[in-house]
Amino acid sequence: MKRTSLTVAALLLVAATATAQSPQLADPFQVKMADGSPLEVGEIGHSAPVYADFDGDEIPDLIVGEFKHGACRIYKNYGTAHNPVFKDFKFFVAGGKQATIPPD
Amino acid sequence: MGFAPQLVDINGDGLKDIISGSYCGDAPQPEGHTGHIVPVKDENGKPVSEIFAYYRQIDGTYADRVHVAISHIHSACSPVDWDGDGDFDLITAARIVLDKSSGLGLINLMENIGSRTEPRFARPMNLLEGLEIKTAITSAEAFDWDGDGLLDLLAGTEWGDILWFRNEGTAEACRFAEPTVLKEGSKSSKAEKPWGNRLAIFVTDWDGDGVYDIITGDARTEDITEKFLKEEDRPEYEQLKAKVDEYSSKVSALYEGKNYRRMNAKERAELTKAAQKIREEYRPYTTPYYRKFYKTRSHGYVWIFRGIRE
Numbered sequence: 001m002k003r004t005s006l007t008v009a010a011l012l013l014v015a016a017t018a019t020a021q022s023p024q025l026a027d028p029f030q031v032k033m034a035d036g037s038p039l040e041v042g043e044i045g046h047s048a049p050v051y052a053d054f055d056g057d058e059i060p061d062l063i064v065g066e067f068k069h070g071a072c073r074i075y076k077n078y079g080t081a082h083n084p085v086f087k088d089f090k091f092f093v094a095g096g097k098q099a100t101i102p103p104d
Numbered sequence: 105m106g107f108a109p110q111l112v113d114i115n116g117d118g119l120k121d122i123i124s125g126s127y128c129g130d131a132p133q134p135e136g137h138t139g140h141i142v143p144v145k146d147e148n149g150k151p152v153s154e155i156f157a158y159y160r161q162i163d164g165t166y167a168d169r170v171h172v173a174i175s176h177i178h179s180a181c182s183p184v185d186w187d188g189d190g191d192f193d194l195i196t197a198a199r200i201v202l203d204k205s206s207g208l209g210l211i212n213l214m215e216n217i218g219s220r221t222e223p224r225f226a227r228p229m230n231l232l233e234g235l236e237i238k239t240a241i242t243s244a245e246a247f248d249w250d251g252d253g254l255l256d257l258l259a260g261t262e263w264g265d266i267l268w269f270r271n272e273g274t275a276e277a278c279r280f281a282e283p284t285v286l287k288e289g290s291k292s293s294k295a296e297k298p299w300g301n302r303l304a305i306f307v308t309d310w311d312g313d314g315v316y317d318i319i320t321g322d323a324r325t326e327d328i329t330e331k332f333l334k335e336e337d338r339p340e341y342e343q344l345k346a347k348v349d350e351y352s353s354k355v356s357a358l359y360e361g362k363n364y365r366r367m368n369a370k371e372r373a374e375l376t377k378a379a380q381k382i383r384e385e386y387r388p389y390t391t392p393y394y395r396k397f398y399k400t401r402s403h404g405y406v407w408i409f410r411g412i413r414e
Contacts, residue, residue, distance in 0.1 A: 022251070022270075023315050023411035023412055024412050024413070024414055025286045025287045025317075025318060025409040026409065026410040026412050027409075028298070028299055028408055028410075029407070029408055029410075030298075030405055030408075031405070031406040039405065041403075043402055043403070044323070045300065045323035045325075045402050045404025046304070047304065047323070047405060047406055048109065048180070048243070048321045049319050050111055050306050050319075051306060051308045051319055052111040054111060054120075062406065063109050063111060064109075065107030065321070066107060066404060067106035067404070070106035070126075072107040072109050072122070092107075092109075092122070099107075100107070101126050
C-alpha cells in the first residue's frame with residue numbers, strides 16, 4: 001500500500017528526503033502572517049489546512065477551509081517551501097463565484 | 105468543518121481538483137454542475153456515504169460544486185491509493201455517525217471501484233472495526249507514519265488529540281492497533297492547551313528536516329469575559345461565576361462515562377430529567393451570568409506540530 005496522491009506528489013516535492021519512522025510530535029507553533037498576526041479563518045473557526053501548490057509555481061501554498069459560509073481561503077506562499085511567507089489570501093472561486101460548502 | 109479541502113487530481117486529467125468533506129447531513133443533490141459526478145451511491149441510486157463535495161478544474165478555473173450525499177455529519181476525506189491499483193481511494197472520517205451502532209466517530213475506506221479517470225466509490229468500509237473508539241474523530245489521513253511500508257491512520261479528534269492507529273496487518277489485510285496518542289488535546293472546553301478542538305490534520309515535511317510534521321486547523325471558542333469586566337461589577341461576577349462553575353461540574357459528573365447514543369429511551373429520559381433538574385436549580389445564577397457578563401470569541405488557527413525523533 002503506497003500513498004500516491006497528487007497531494008502527496010506536492011508533499012514529496014516539499015520533502016523528497018523525508019522518512020517517517022514513528023516520529024513523536026513537539027508542542028506546536030502557530031502559523032503567522034508576514035505582519036506577525038495569527039493566520040486565522042475568523043468567526044466560528046474550524047480551519048482545515050492543506051499545504052500544496054495551488055497556483056502552479058511549484059511552491060506549496062496554504063489552502064484553508066473554514067466553517068463560516070463554508071468558504072475556502074488560498075494563502076499564496078511568497079516565500080519558499082520550507083520558509084513560507086503569507087501576506088494575504090483570496091477566497092477559492094468555482095463556477096465564477098466564491099465557492100462554498102454551506103454548513104447548514 | 106464546513107469546507108475541508110484536499111487538492112488532488114481525482115479524475116486523472118492532469119489538473120488538480122478540490123474535494124472536501126462537509127458539515128451538514130442534508131446535502132443537496134447535484135445540480136447545475138459542469139464537471140462529472142463522483143458517484144457515492146449504490147446500485148439503486150441511493151446515497152451510501154459521507155457527504156463530500158467536488159470542484160473540477162477545467163482549463164485553469166474551477167467548475168461549480170458537485171455535492172454528493174450523505175449519511176454522517178461533519179465529514180472529512182483524504183485521497184490515497186490504498187490498494188496500490190493506481191487510482192485514488194478515499195479515507196473519510198465523521199465526527200457524528202448517524203448509525204448509532206457505529207460508536208463515536210469512525211474512519212472509513214471508500215475504495216475506488218471505477219478507474220483513475222472515471223472514479224466510482226464503493227460503500228464505506230469501517231477500517232476501525234473491532235476497536236472501541238471513545239472519541240469523535242474529525243479528520244483522518246492514511247500515512248506510513250512508522251516507515252514499515254504499511255499505511256497507518258492518523259486522525260484528529262473533537263478534543264484536540266492527534267491519534268496514530270498503527271497498521272499491524274499486512275499489505276493484503278490491514279489491521280489497526282488501539283490508537284497511540286501522539287498529542288493530547290484539552291479534553292474539555294477549558295482550553296488547557298493552546299490549540300483548539302476538532303482538528304483537521306495534514307501530513308507534510310513543513311520545515312524540510314526529513315521528519316514529517318502535522319499541520320492542523322482547529323476550532324476554539326475563547327472566554328473573553330474578563331477582558332470586558334468592569335471592576336465595580338467584579339464581586340457580582342465572581343459570585344455568579346462560582347455558581348456557574350458548580351453547575352458545570354454537576355452536569356459533567358452526570359454525563360461522565362455515559363454514552364448517550366447507546367442508551368435506551370428510558371435511560372435517556374432519566375438522564376435528561378436529571379440534567380433539567382440541575383439546570384432549574386442553577387438558573388437564578390446562570391441566566392444573569394450569561395446575560396450580563398459572558399462574552400466569547402471563536403476562531404480557527406493553523407498549527408504546526410513538528411515531527412521529532414527521540
